[in-house]
Amino acid sequence: MKKIITACVSLLICANSLFAQNPFIRDQFTADPSARVFGNRVYVYPSHDILATEGKGRVGWFCMEDYHVFSSDNLTDWTDHGMIVTQNKVPWVRPDSYSMWAPDCIERNGKYYFYFPTAAKDTVAYGRGFTIGVAVADKPEGPYIPQETPIKGVRGIDPNVFIDNDGQAYLYWSAGNIYGAKLKANMLELDSEVKILGDLPTKGLKEGPYVFERNGIYYMTYPHVENKTERLEYAIGDNPFGPFKIVGAVMDESASGCWTNHHSIIQFKNQWYLFYHDKDYSPRFDKARSIRIDSLSFNADGTIRKVIPTLRGVGITKATSQIQIDRYTQLSTDGSSIAFLDTMNRFKGWETIFAKPGAWSQYNKVDFGSKPLKSVTINARSVDGGILEVRIDNLNGPVIAEIKIPKSNEWKLIEAPVLNYKAGIKNLFVILKNGTQTGTDWISFK
Structure with missing residues:
Protein backbone atom coordinates (compact mmCIF):
# COMPACT_ATOMS: atom_id res chain seq x y z
CA MET A 1 0.00 0.00 0.00
CA SER A 297 20.70 41.84 -22.58
CA PHE A 298 21.38 45.53 -23.19
CA ASN A 299 24.18 47.58 -24.65
CA ALA A 300 25.78 50.34 -22.58
CA ASP A 301 23.56 52.96 -24.22
CA GLY A 302 20.38 51.09 -23.24
CA THR A 303 19.64 49.60 -26.63
CA ILE A 304 18.58 45.95 -26.69
CA ARG A 305 20.88 43.32 -28.11
CA LYS A 306 18.95 41.22 -30.60
CA VAL A 307 17.85 37.88 -29.13
CA ILE A 308 18.66 34.78 -31.18
CA PRO A 309 16.08 32.05 -30.42
CA THR A 310 17.35 28.75 -29.02
CA LEU A 311 16.00 25.29 -28.29
CA ARG A 312 18.11 24.97 -25.13
CA GLY A 313 16.38 27.93 -23.53
CA VAL A 314 17.47 29.01 -20.06
CA GLY A 315 18.02 27.57 -16.61
CA ILE A 316 20.21 24.79 -15.24
CA THR A 317 19.23 21.15 -15.76
CA LYS A 318 19.94 18.63 -13.02
CA ALA A 319 21.98 15.65 -14.18
CA THR A 320 19.53 13.38 -12.35
CA SER A 321 16.59 14.60 -14.45
CA GLN A 322 15.74 13.38 -17.94
CA ILE A 323 18.01 15.55 -20.08
CA GLN A 324 16.39 16.15 -23.45
CA ILE A 325 19.45 16.49 -25.69
CA ASP A 326 17.16 17.17 -28.66
CA ARG A 327 16.73 20.65 -27.09
CA TYR A 328 20.37 21.15 -27.87
CA THR A 329 22.72 24.08 -27.46
CA GLN A 330 24.53 23.02 -30.62
CA LEU A 331 24.20 20.10 -33.02
CA SER A 332 26.81 18.73 -35.40
CA THR A 333 26.06 19.81 -38.97
CA ASP A 334 26.98 16.42 -40.37
CA GLY A 335 25.10 13.29 -39.30
CA SER A 336 22.81 14.69 -36.58
CA SER A 337 19.12 15.54 -36.89
CA ILE A 338 15.98 15.98 -34.79
CA ALA A 339 12.62 14.28 -35.38
CA PHE A 340 9.34 13.85 -33.50
CA LEU A 341 9.10 10.65 -31.47
CA ASP A 342 5.49 10.22 -32.57
CA THR A 343 3.95 12.38 -35.30
CA MET A 344 0.48 11.35 -34.10
CA ASN A 345 1.20 12.78 -30.64
CA ARG A 346 3.88 15.44 -30.90
CA PHE A 347 3.65 16.28 -27.18
CA LYS A 348 5.72 13.13 -26.63
CA GLY A 349 8.62 15.26 -27.80
CA TRP A 350 11.61 14.65 -30.04
CA GLU A 351 14.55 12.34 -30.56
CA THR A 352 18.10 13.06 -31.65
CA ILE A 353 19.19 10.84 -34.55
CA PHE A 354 22.89 10.16 -35.01
CA ALA A 355 23.35 8.84 -38.56
CA LYS A 356 27.13 8.31 -38.63
CA PRO A 357 30.15 8.08 -36.32
CA GLY A 358 31.28 11.46 -35.04
CA ALA A 359 27.78 12.97 -35.01
CA TRP A 360 27.10 14.78 -31.74
CA SER A 361 24.75 16.91 -29.65
CA GLN A 362 25.84 19.54 -27.13
CA TYR A 363 23.64 20.42 -24.13
CA ASN A 364 24.93 23.18 -21.84
CA LYS A 365 24.50 23.85 -18.14
CA VAL A 366 23.99 20.44 -16.55
CA ASP A 367 24.39 20.35 -12.77
CA PHE A 368 26.24 17.20 -11.71
CA GLY A 369 26.00 18.19 -8.04
CA SER A 370 28.65 17.51 -5.43
CA LYS A 371 28.03 13.84 -4.65
CA PRO A 372 29.40 11.22 -7.06
CA LEU A 373 27.00 9.91 -9.69
CA LYS A 374 27.59 6.23 -10.36
CA SER A 375 25.57 5.35 -13.44
CA VAL A 376 23.93 6.80 -16.51
CA THR A 377 20.73 5.65 -18.21
CA ILE A 378 19.70 6.46 -21.76
CA ASN A 379 16.50 5.80 -23.64
CA ALA A 380 17.73 4.86 -27.10
CA ARG A 381 17.42 2.61 -30.12
CA SER A 382 19.80 1.69 -32.92
CA VAL A 383 19.12 0.04 -36.28
CA ASP A 384 22.50 -1.71 -36.39
CA GLY A 385 23.72 -1.19 -32.85
CA GLY A 386 26.19 1.45 -31.77
CA ILE A 387 28.24 3.00 -28.99
CA LEU A 388 27.51 6.45 -27.56
CA GLU A 389 30.26 8.36 -25.83
CA VAL A 390 29.37 10.91 -23.15
CA ARG A 391 31.85 13.74 -22.58
CA ILE A 392 31.85 16.98 -20.60
CA ASP A 393 33.31 20.47 -21.10
CA ASN A 394 33.98 20.13 -24.84
CA LEU A 395 34.04 17.63 -27.70
CA ASN A 396 37.49 16.48 -26.64
CA GLY A 397 36.77 16.70 -22.93
CA PRO A 398 36.84 13.88 -20.38
CA VAL A 399 34.83 10.77 -21.28
CA ILE A 400 32.46 10.13 -18.39
CA ALA A 401 30.59 7.17 -19.89
CA GLU A 402 30.39 4.80 -22.84
CA ILE A 403 27.00 3.29 -23.56
CA LYS A 404 26.55 0.29 -25.85
CA ILE A 405 23.22 0.46 -27.68
CA PRO A 406 22.00 -2.99 -28.81
CA LYS A 407 20.64 -3.58 -32.29
CA SER A 408 16.89 -2.93 -32.09
CA ASN A 409 14.13 -0.83 -33.61
CA GLU A 410 12.47 -0.64 -30.18
CA TRP A 411 13.23 1.95 -27.52
CA LYS A 412 15.27 0.49 -24.67
CA LEU A 413 16.58 1.81 -21.37
CA ILE A 414 20.31 1.11 -21.27
CA GLU A 415 22.43 1.66 -18.17
CA ALA A 416 26.19 2.07 -17.98
CA PRO A 417 28.66 3.05 -15.24
CA VAL A 418 29.97 6.58 -14.86
CA LEU A 419 33.69 6.25 -15.53
CA ASN A 420 34.93 9.65 -14.45
CA TYR A 421 32.63 11.71 -12.22
CA LYS A 422 33.12 15.47 -12.20
CA ALA A 423 31.24 17.75 -9.81
CA GLY A 424 29.62 21.06 -10.69
CA ILE A 425 27.88 22.58 -13.68
CA LYS A 426 29.17 21.19 -16.95
CA ASN A 427 28.41 21.26 -20.66
CA LEU A 428 27.35 17.80 -21.84
CA PHE A 429 28.28 16.15 -25.16
CA VAL A 430 26.74 12.95 -26.52
CA ILE A 431 28.71 11.55 -29.48
CA LEU A 432 28.16 8.49 -31.66
CA LYS A 433 31.47 6.61 -31.43
CA ASN A 434 30.45 3.92 -33.88
CA GLY A 435 27.30 2.66 -35.55
CA THR A 436 24.57 4.29 -37.63
CA GLN A 437 20.97 5.46 -37.23
CA THR A 438 21.03 5.64 -33.44
CA GLY A 439 18.16 7.53 -31.87
CA THR A 440 18.26 8.98 -28.35
CA ASP A 441 15.27 10.25 -26.41
CA TRP A 442 16.81 11.34 -23.10
CA ILE A 443 19.77 10.70 -20.82
CA SER A 444 19.89 10.74 -17.00
CA PHE A 445 22.44 10.14 -14.24
CA LYS A 446 22.06 8.61 -10.79
Whole structure:
Protein backbone atom coordinates (compact mmCIF):
# COMPACT_ATOMS: atom_id res chain seq x y z
CA MET A 1 0.00 0.00 0.00
CA LYS A 2 2.84 2.38 0.84
CA LYS A 3 4.41 1.77 -2.60
CA ILE A 4 1.04 2.39 -4.30
CA ILE A 5 0.55 5.69 -2.44
CA THR A 6 4.09 6.78 -3.29
CA ALA A 7 3.53 5.96 -6.96
CA CYS A 8 0.25 7.90 -6.99
CA VAL A 9 1.89 10.93 -5.40
CA SER A 10 4.68 10.78 -8.01
CA LEU A 11 2.12 10.69 -10.80
CA LEU A 12 0.31 13.70 -9.38
CA ILE A 13 3.56 15.65 -9.13
CA CYS A 14 4.45 14.78 -12.73
CA ALA A 15 0.98 15.82 -13.89
CA ASN A 16 1.47 19.33 -12.52
CA SER A 17 5.18 19.83 -13.09
CA LEU A 18 6.58 20.84 -16.48
CA PHE A 19 10.19 21.14 -17.43
CA ALA A 20 12.88 23.32 -18.95
CA GLN A 21 14.09 23.86 -22.50
CA ASN A 22 12.13 25.39 -25.38
CA PRO A 23 9.25 25.15 -25.53
CA PHE A 24 8.98 25.11 -21.76
CA ILE A 25 5.32 24.09 -21.54
CA ARG A 26 5.29 20.63 -23.05
CA ASP A 27 1.81 19.15 -22.65
CA GLN A 28 -0.45 21.70 -24.35
CA PHE A 29 -0.38 24.52 -26.89
CA THR A 30 0.40 27.94 -25.42
CA ALA A 31 1.03 31.38 -26.92
CA ASP A 32 1.36 35.09 -26.11
CA PRO A 33 3.21 34.64 -22.80
CA SER A 34 2.84 37.46 -20.28
CA ALA A 35 5.55 36.86 -17.68
CA ARG A 36 5.54 38.60 -14.29
CA VAL A 37 7.72 38.38 -11.20
CA PHE A 38 5.61 38.08 -8.06
CA GLY A 39 7.68 37.49 -4.92
CA ASN A 40 10.46 35.00 -5.68
CA ARG A 41 8.63 33.29 -8.54
CA VAL A 42 7.96 33.97 -12.18
CA TYR A 43 4.33 33.57 -13.24
CA VAL A 44 3.45 33.19 -16.91
CA TYR A 45 -0.04 33.94 -18.21
CA PRO A 46 -0.28 32.70 -21.82
CA SER A 47 -3.21 32.23 -24.11
CA HIS A 48 -4.20 28.59 -24.68
CA ASP A 49 -4.45 27.41 -28.27
CA ILE A 50 -6.71 24.46 -29.02
CA LEU A 51 -7.58 22.93 -32.39
CA ALA A 52 -10.92 24.13 -33.72
CA THR A 53 -13.45 21.59 -34.94
CA GLU A 54 -16.86 21.96 -36.57
CA GLY A 55 -19.10 23.74 -34.06
CA LYS A 56 -16.14 24.64 -31.83
CA GLY A 57 -14.44 27.75 -33.10
CA ARG A 58 -13.47 28.54 -36.67
CA VAL A 59 -11.64 25.67 -38.33
CA GLY A 60 -8.22 26.77 -39.60
CA TRP A 61 -8.08 29.84 -37.34
CA PHE A 62 -7.04 30.75 -33.79
CA CYS A 63 -9.18 28.97 -31.22
CA MET A 64 -8.85 29.74 -27.49
CA GLU A 65 -11.45 29.17 -24.78
CA ASP A 66 -9.59 29.57 -21.46
CA TYR A 67 -6.39 30.58 -19.67
CA HIS A 68 -3.92 28.72 -17.45
CA VAL A 69 -1.15 30.15 -15.28
CA PHE A 70 2.29 28.57 -14.82
CA SER A 71 5.00 29.41 -12.30
CA SER A 72 8.63 28.63 -11.49
CA ASP A 73 11.30 29.75 -9.03
CA ASN A 74 14.21 28.71 -11.28
CA LEU A 75 12.90 28.96 -14.89
CA THR A 76 13.59 25.23 -15.20
CA ASP A 77 10.79 23.47 -13.33
CA TRP A 78 7.34 24.83 -14.15
CA THR A 79 4.07 24.17 -12.34
CA ASP A 80 0.70 24.36 -14.09
CA HIS A 81 -1.75 25.89 -11.61
CA GLY A 82 -4.63 24.98 -13.88
CA MET A 83 -7.33 26.99 -15.58
CA ILE A 84 -8.02 30.43 -14.13
CA VAL A 85 -10.58 31.98 -16.53
CA THR A 86 -12.82 30.34 -19.13
CA GLN A 87 -15.15 31.90 -21.69
CA ASN A 88 -18.34 30.27 -20.40
CA LYS A 89 -17.89 31.58 -16.85
CA VAL A 90 -17.43 35.29 -17.56
CA PRO A 91 -20.78 37.12 -17.34
CA TRP A 92 -20.31 39.41 -20.34
CA VAL A 93 -18.43 37.05 -22.69
CA ARG A 94 -20.05 35.23 -25.59
CA PRO A 95 -19.64 31.64 -24.38
CA ASP A 96 -18.93 30.23 -27.84
CA SER A 97 -16.53 32.93 -29.00
CA TYR A 98 -13.32 30.88 -28.68
CA SER A 99 -11.43 34.17 -28.76
CA MET A 100 -9.72 34.41 -25.37
CA TRP A 101 -6.64 36.01 -26.91
CA ALA A 102 -3.39 37.40 -25.46
CA PRO A 103 -3.75 38.42 -21.75
CA ASP A 104 -1.70 40.20 -19.09
CA CYS A 105 -1.59 40.28 -15.29
CA ILE A 106 -0.33 42.82 -12.75
CA GLU A 107 -0.21 43.12 -8.95
CA ARG A 108 -1.35 46.17 -7.01
CA ASN A 109 -1.88 46.53 -3.25
CA GLY A 110 -1.99 42.78 -2.72
CA LYS A 111 -4.51 42.13 -5.48
CA TYR A 112 -3.82 40.52 -8.85
CA TYR A 113 -5.55 41.92 -11.92
CA PHE A 114 -5.82 39.66 -14.96
CA TYR A 115 -6.68 41.46 -18.22
CA PHE A 116 -8.02 39.55 -21.21
CA PRO A 117 -9.58 40.42 -24.59
CA THR A 118 -12.54 38.62 -26.14
CA ALA A 119 -15.94 39.10 -27.78
CA ALA A 120 -18.97 40.23 -25.78
CA LYS A 121 -22.36 38.55 -26.11
CA ASP A 122 -24.20 41.90 -25.84
CA THR A 123 -23.13 43.65 -29.03
CA VAL A 124 -25.59 46.50 -28.44
CA ALA A 125 -23.93 47.46 -25.16
CA TYR A 126 -20.33 46.64 -26.04
CA GLY A 127 -20.21 46.57 -29.84
CA ARG A 128 -18.93 43.92 -32.18
CA GLY A 129 -15.36 42.71 -32.13
CA PHE A 130 -13.09 42.65 -29.11
CA THR A 131 -13.20 44.43 -25.80
CA ILE A 132 -11.11 43.87 -22.66
CA GLY A 133 -12.18 42.57 -19.28
CA VAL A 134 -10.56 42.05 -15.88
CA ALA A 135 -10.57 39.21 -13.36
CA VAL A 136 -9.29 39.80 -9.81
CA ALA A 137 -7.59 37.44 -7.33
CA ASP A 138 -5.85 37.49 -3.96
CA LYS A 139 -3.03 35.22 -5.19
CA PRO A 140 -1.12 35.11 -8.49
CA GLU A 141 -2.49 31.66 -9.28
CA GLY A 142 -6.05 32.60 -8.40
CA PRO A 143 -8.88 31.87 -7.99
CA TYR A 144 -9.79 34.78 -10.27
CA ILE A 145 -13.22 36.42 -10.15
CA PRO A 146 -14.21 38.07 -13.45
CA GLN A 147 -15.81 41.50 -13.32
CA GLU A 148 -19.42 41.76 -14.46
CA THR A 149 -18.59 44.08 -17.37
CA PRO A 150 -15.53 44.85 -19.55
CA ILE A 151 -13.53 48.07 -19.22
CA LYS A 152 -15.55 50.99 -20.54
CA GLY A 153 -13.99 52.85 -23.45
CA VAL A 154 -11.62 50.11 -24.59
CA ARG A 155 -12.02 48.31 -27.91
CA GLY A 156 -9.26 46.01 -29.05
CA ILE A 157 -6.92 43.16 -28.15
CA ASP A 158 -3.58 42.42 -26.45
CA PRO A 159 -3.93 44.31 -23.14
CA ASN A 160 -0.73 45.27 -21.36
CA VAL A 161 -0.49 47.04 -18.00
CA PHE A 162 2.47 49.07 -16.81
CA ILE A 163 2.80 50.75 -13.39
CA ASP A 164 5.30 53.61 -13.41
CA ASN A 165 7.63 54.52 -10.55
CA ASP A 166 5.22 57.22 -9.36
CA GLY A 167 2.45 54.63 -8.96
CA GLN A 168 0.43 55.64 -12.03
CA ALA A 169 -0.91 52.65 -13.93
CA TYR A 170 -1.30 52.57 -17.72
CA LEU A 171 -3.24 50.26 -19.98
CA TYR A 172 -2.09 49.61 -23.55
CA TRP A 173 -3.84 47.62 -26.27
CA SER A 174 -3.94 47.25 -30.06
CA ALA A 175 -6.57 47.57 -32.79
CA GLY A 176 -4.83 48.58 -35.99
CA ASN A 177 -2.89 51.15 -33.99
CA ILE A 178 -1.45 50.84 -30.50
CA TYR A 179 -3.44 52.74 -27.89
CA GLY A 180 -2.83 53.80 -24.30
CA ALA A 181 -4.67 55.35 -21.38
CA LYS A 182 -4.15 55.91 -17.68
CA LEU A 183 -5.94 53.60 -15.26
CA LYS A 184 -7.64 54.62 -12.04
CA ALA A 185 -6.26 53.29 -8.78
CA ASN A 186 -8.95 50.59 -8.78
CA MET A 187 -7.29 49.16 -11.96
CA LEU A 188 -10.74 48.64 -13.48
CA GLU A 189 -11.49 51.98 -15.17
CA LEU A 190 -9.74 54.41 -17.48
CA ASP A 191 -8.57 57.68 -15.95
CA SER A 192 -7.66 59.64 -19.07
CA GLU A 193 -8.50 60.06 -22.70
CA VAL A 194 -7.35 57.27 -24.99
CA LYS A 195 -4.17 58.16 -26.88
CA ILE A 196 -3.01 56.74 -30.20
CA LEU A 197 0.72 56.08 -29.94
CA GLY A 198 1.54 57.28 -33.41
CA ASP A 199 5.33 57.18 -33.33
CA LEU A 200 5.42 53.53 -34.39
CA PRO A 201 5.54 51.95 -37.88
CA THR A 202 2.74 53.22 -40.12
CA LYS A 203 2.80 50.30 -42.55
CA GLY A 204 2.08 46.67 -41.77
CA LEU A 205 0.34 45.04 -38.82
CA LYS A 206 1.51 46.05 -35.36
CA GLU A 207 0.00 44.67 -32.15
CA GLY A 208 0.87 43.13 -28.79
CA PRO A 209 2.33 46.15 -26.95
CA TYR A 210 4.50 45.46 -23.93
CA VAL A 211 5.97 48.41 -22.00
CA PHE A 212 8.71 48.39 -19.38
CA GLU A 213 11.13 50.91 -17.89
CA ARG A 214 14.88 50.54 -17.29
CA ASN A 215 17.27 53.27 -16.12
CA GLY A 216 14.83 56.02 -17.02
CA ILE A 217 14.18 54.70 -20.54
CA TYR A 218 10.65 53.59 -21.43
CA TYR A 219 10.61 50.71 -23.89
CA MET A 220 7.58 50.20 -26.12
CA THR A 221 7.96 46.71 -27.59
CA TYR A 222 5.58 45.20 -30.13
CA PRO A 223 5.25 42.58 -32.90
CA HIS A 224 5.25 44.11 -36.39
CA VAL A 225 4.69 42.58 -39.83
CA GLU A 226 6.95 44.37 -42.27
CA ASN A 227 6.97 41.50 -44.77
CA LYS A 228 4.91 38.34 -44.21
CA THR A 229 5.48 37.37 -40.58
CA GLU A 230 5.91 39.21 -37.29
CA ARG A 231 9.19 40.26 -35.81
CA LEU A 232 9.56 41.77 -32.34
CA GLU A 233 10.55 45.45 -32.49
CA TYR A 234 10.95 48.27 -30.00
CA ALA A 235 10.93 52.01 -29.63
CA ILE A 236 12.14 54.13 -26.71
CA GLY A 237 10.95 57.30 -25.00
CA ASP A 238 11.25 59.26 -21.78
CA ASN A 239 7.69 58.73 -20.51
CA PRO A 240 5.00 56.05 -20.80
CA PHE A 241 3.13 57.81 -23.64
CA GLY A 242 6.24 58.73 -25.62
CA PRO A 243 6.97 60.25 -28.02
CA PHE A 244 8.78 57.07 -28.97
CA LYS A 245 11.75 56.68 -31.28
CA ILE A 246 11.87 53.45 -33.29
CA VAL A 247 15.16 51.69 -32.61
CA GLY A 248 15.15 48.19 -34.12
CA ALA A 249 14.37 44.52 -33.60
CA VAL A 250 14.33 42.55 -30.36
CA MET A 251 13.97 39.31 -32.35
CA ASP A 252 13.84 38.70 -36.09
CA GLU A 253 11.11 36.83 -37.92
CA SER A 254 10.91 33.17 -36.97
CA ALA A 255 12.94 30.77 -39.08
CA SER A 256 9.98 28.38 -38.91
CA GLY A 257 7.70 30.84 -40.70
CA CYS A 258 5.34 31.21 -37.73
CA TRP A 259 3.09 34.12 -38.72
CA THR A 260 2.75 35.55 -35.20
CA ASN A 261 5.07 36.25 -32.34
CA HIS A 262 4.01 37.80 -29.03
CA HIS A 263 6.17 38.47 -26.04
CA SER A 264 6.98 39.90 -22.64
CA ILE A 265 10.25 41.02 -21.05
CA ILE A 266 11.16 40.73 -17.37
CA GLN A 267 14.13 40.92 -15.04
CA PHE A 268 14.50 38.00 -12.63
CA LYS A 269 17.45 37.46 -10.27
CA ASN A 270 19.59 40.08 -12.03
CA GLN A 271 19.03 38.66 -15.51
CA TRP A 272 16.64 39.89 -18.21
CA TYR A 273 14.54 37.43 -20.21
CA LEU A 274 12.42 37.47 -23.34
CA PHE A 275 9.33 35.28 -23.36
CA TYR A 276 7.89 34.60 -26.82
CA HIS A 277 6.30 31.84 -28.90
CA ASP A 278 6.82 29.69 -31.98
CA LYS A 279 5.11 26.64 -33.50
CA ASP A 280 7.34 23.86 -32.15
CA TYR A 281 4.66 21.19 -31.72
CA SER A 282 2.72 22.20 -34.83
CA PRO A 283 5.20 22.87 -37.65
CA ARG A 284 2.55 22.93 -40.39
CA PHE A 285 -0.14 24.94 -38.57
CA ASP A 286 0.89 28.20 -36.92
CA LYS A 287 -2.36 28.71 -35.01
CA ALA A 288 -1.20 26.10 -32.49
CA ARG A 289 1.81 27.61 -30.79
CA SER A 290 4.22 27.00 -27.91
CA ILE A 291 5.92 29.42 -25.53
CA ARG A 292 9.67 29.86 -25.09
CA ILE A 293 12.25 31.78 -23.03
CA ASP A 294 15.67 33.12 -23.91
CA SER A 295 18.05 35.50 -22.17
CA LEU A 296 18.04 39.18 -23.14
CA SER A 297 20.70 41.84 -22.58
CA PHE A 298 21.38 45.53 -23.19
CA ASN A 299 24.18 47.58 -24.65
CA ALA A 300 25.78 50.34 -22.58
CA ASP A 301 23.56 52.96 -24.22
CA GLY A 302 20.38 51.09 -23.24
CA THR A 303 19.64 49.60 -26.63
CA ILE A 304 18.58 45.95 -26.69
CA ARG A 305 20.88 43.32 -28.11
CA LYS A 306 18.95 41.22 -30.60
CA VAL A 307 17.85 37.88 -29.13
CA ILE A 308 18.66 34.78 -31.18
CA PRO A 309 16.08 32.05 -30.42
CA THR A 310 17.35 28.75 -29.02
CA LEU A 311 16.00 25.29 -28.29
CA ARG A 312 18.11 24.97 -25.13
CA GLY A 313 16.38 27.93 -23.53
CA VAL A 314 17.47 29.01 -20.06
CA GLY A 315 18.02 27.57 -16.61
CA ILE A 316 20.21 24.79 -15.24
CA THR A 317 19.23 21.15 -15.76
CA LYS A 318 19.94 18.63 -13.02
CA ALA A 319 21.98 15.65 -14.18
CA THR A 320 19.53 13.38 -12.35
CA SER A 321 16.59 14.60 -14.45
CA GLN A 322 15.74 13.38 -17.94
CA ILE A 323 18.01 15.55 -20.08
CA GLN A 324 16.39 16.15 -23.45
CA ILE A 325 19.45 16.49 -25.69
CA ASP A 326 17.16 17.17 -28.66
CA ARG A 327 16.73 20.65 -27.09
CA TYR A 328 20.37 21.15 -27.87
CA THR A 329 22.72 24.08 -27.46
CA GLN A 330 24.53 23.02 -30.62
CA LEU A 331 24.20 20.10 -33.02
CA SER A 332 26.81 18.73 -35.40
CA THR A 333 26.06 19.81 -38.97
CA ASP A 334 26.98 16.42 -40.37
CA GLY A 335 25.10 13.29 -39.30
CA SER A 336 22.81 14.69 -36.58
CA SER A 337 19.12 15.54 -36.89
CA ILE A 338 15.98 15.98 -34.79
CA ALA A 339 12.62 14.28 -35.38
CA PHE A 340 9.34 13.85 -33.50
CA LEU A 341 9.10 10.65 -31.47
CA ASP A 342 5.49 10.22 -32.57
CA THR A 343 3.95 12.38 -35.30
CA MET A 344 0.48 11.35 -34.10
CA ASN A 345 1.20 12.78 -30.64
CA ARG A 346 3.88 15.44 -30.90
CA PHE A 347 3.65 16.28 -27.18
CA LYS A 348 5.72 13.13 -26.63
CA GLY A 349 8.62 15.26 -27.80
CA TRP A 350 11.61 14.65 -30.04
CA GLU A 351 14.55 12.34 -30.56
CA THR A 352 18.10 13.06 -31.65
CA ILE A 353 19.19 10.84 -34.55
CA PHE A 354 22.89 10.16 -35.01
CA ALA A 355 23.35 8.84 -38.56
CA LYS A 356 27.13 8.31 -38.63
CA PRO A 357 30.15 8.08 -36.32
CA GLY A 358 31.28 11.46 -35.04
CA ALA A 359 27.78 12.97 -35.01
CA TRP A 360 27.10 14.78 -31.74
CA SER A 361 24.75 16.91 -29.65
CA GLN A 362 25.84 19.54 -27.13
CA TYR A 363 23.64 20.42 -24.13
CA ASN A 364 24.93 23.18 -21.84
CA LYS A 365 24.50 23.85 -18.14
CA VAL A 366 23.99 20.44 -16.55
CA ASP A 367 24.39 20.35 -12.77
CA PHE A 368 26.24 17.20 -11.71
CA GLY A 369 26.00 18.19 -8.04
CA SER A 370 28.65 17.51 -5.43
CA LYS A 371 28.03 13.84 -4.65
CA PRO A 372 29.40 11.22 -7.06
CA LEU A 373 27.00 9.91 -9.69
CA LYS A 374 27.59 6.23 -10.36
CA SER A 375 25.57 5.35 -13.44
CA VAL A 376 23.93 6.80 -16.51
CA THR A 377 20.73 5.65 -18.21
CA ILE A 378 19.70 6.46 -21.76
CA ASN A 379 16.50 5.80 -23.64
CA ALA A 380 17.73 4.86 -27.10
CA ARG A 381 17.42 2.61 -30.12
CA SER A 382 19.80 1.69 -32.92
CA VAL A 383 19.12 0.04 -36.28
CA ASP A 384 22.50 -1.71 -36.39
CA GLY A 385 23.72 -1.19 -32.85
CA GLY A 386 26.19 1.45 -31.77
CA ILE A 387 28.24 3.00 -28.99
CA LEU A 388 27.51 6.45 -27.56
CA GLU A 389 30.26 8.36 -25.83
CA VAL A 390 29.37 10.91 -23.15
CA ARG A 391 31.85 13.74 -22.58
CA ILE A 392 31.85 16.98 -20.60
CA ASP A 393 33.31 20.47 -21.10
CA ASN A 394 33.98 20.13 -24.84
CA LEU A 395 34.04 17.63 -27.70
CA ASN A 396 37.49 16.48 -26.64
CA GLY A 397 36.77 16.70 -22.93
CA PRO A 398 36.84 13.88 -20.38
CA VAL A 399 34.83 10.77 -21.28
CA ILE A 400 32.46 10.13 -18.39
CA ALA A 401 30.59 7.17 -19.89
CA GLU A 402 30.39 4.80 -22.84
CA ILE A 403 27.00 3.29 -23.56
CA LYS A 404 26.55 0.29 -25.85
CA ILE A 405 23.22 0.46 -27.68
CA PRO A 406 22.00 -2.99 -28.81
CA LYS A 407 20.64 -3.58 -32.29
CA SER A 408 16.89 -2.93 -32.09
CA ASN A 409 14.13 -0.83 -33.61
CA GLU A 410 12.47 -0.64 -30.18
CA TRP A 411 13.23 1.95 -27.52
CA LYS A 412 15.27 0.49 -24.67
CA LEU A 413 16.58 1.81 -21.37
CA ILE A 414 20.31 1.11 -21.27
CA GLU A 415 22.43 1.66 -18.17
CA ALA A 416 26.19 2.07 -17.98
CA PRO A 417 28.66 3.05 -15.24
CA VAL A 418 29.97 6.58 -14.86
CA LEU A 419 33.69 6.25 -15.53
CA ASN A 420 34.93 9.65 -14.45
CA TYR A 421 32.63 11.71 -12.22
CA LYS A 422 33.12 15.47 -12.20
CA ALA A 423 31.24 17.75 -9.81
CA GLY A 424 29.62 21.06 -10.69
CA ILE A 425 27.88 22.58 -13.68
CA LYS A 426 29.17 21.19 -16.95
CA ASN A 427 28.41 21.26 -20.66
CA LEU A 428 27.35 17.80 -21.84
CA PHE A 429 28.28 16.15 -25.16
CA VAL A 430 26.74 12.95 -26.52
CA ILE A 431 28.71 11.55 -29.48
CA LEU A 432 28.16 8.49 -31.66
CA LYS A 433 31.47 6.61 -31.43
CA ASN A 434 30.45 3.92 -33.88
CA GLY A 435 27.30 2.66 -35.55
CA THR A 436 24.57 4.29 -37.63
CA GLN A 437 20.97 5.46 -37.23
CA THR A 438 21.03 5.64 -33.44
CA GLY A 439 18.16 7.53 -31.87
CA THR A 440 18.26 8.98 -28.35
CA ASP A 441 15.27 10.25 -26.41
CA TRP A 442 16.81 11.34 -23.10
CA ILE A 443 19.77 10.70 -20.82
CA SER A 444 19.89 10.74 -17.00
CA PHE A 445 22.44 10.14 -14.24
CA LYS A 446 22.06 8.61 -10.79
